[in-house]
Amino acid sequence: MSPFGKSLGFPPRVGPDGRMRWSEGETNVRESIAIILKTEAGERIQLADFGAGLGRYLFEPNNPATHVRIAASIEDALRQWEPRIALxxxxxxxxxxxxxxxxxxxxxxxxxxxxxxxTSVSIPLGRS
Incomplete structure (x- = not known):
């Protein structure tokens, strides 16, 4: 048994046997990070604060000030929602x-x- 847990893979996928694929180990942690970063506040029922809310930066300029705010949002979300990592x-x-x-x-x-x-993730912004 992995010390990192096991859950449905993200994105959800079906294996050759027709069953849903599971994720475990380090892959499960990476997938969990992706879920946290791609989720907007209010998207999860009964977990209104879940996610990093990176969509709010969609129309922000691609400059150092925006980058600092994005980094802070990511750090706050991962510290709150992913206890299996030390950032x-x-x-x-x-x-x-x-x-x-x-x-x-x-x-x-x-x-x-x-x-x-x-791990790295590209965050769409509106302007360069």
Whole structure:
């Protein structure tokens, strides 16, 4: 049994046997982080505060001030909703492949093992 738990995979997918695919281990943690970052406040019934609410930055300029606010939103959400990680830092920069997006790189350690991990997500903004 994995110390990280097990849940339905994200995004939901069906395996060759026709059954829903499960996620466990480090993959489950990464998928959980993605769910937190892609969820807006109010989207979850009975968990109105769940998520990072990154959609609020959609029409913000792609500049350092916006990047600082995005990083703070990510840090707050992950500290509140993902207890299996110890956050080492969040770095937000302009996405090199899209002038209307920011790239957030999240460095963390898995609490159960101490292993260092890193994941990135592109956040759409409205203006460059």
């Amino acid at each position: 080492d830092g969040v770095d937000v920069t302009p996405d090199p492949t899209d002038a209307t997006a920011a790239l957030a790189t999240i460095a963390y350690r898995l609490v159960a093992t101490g292993a260092a991990e890193r």
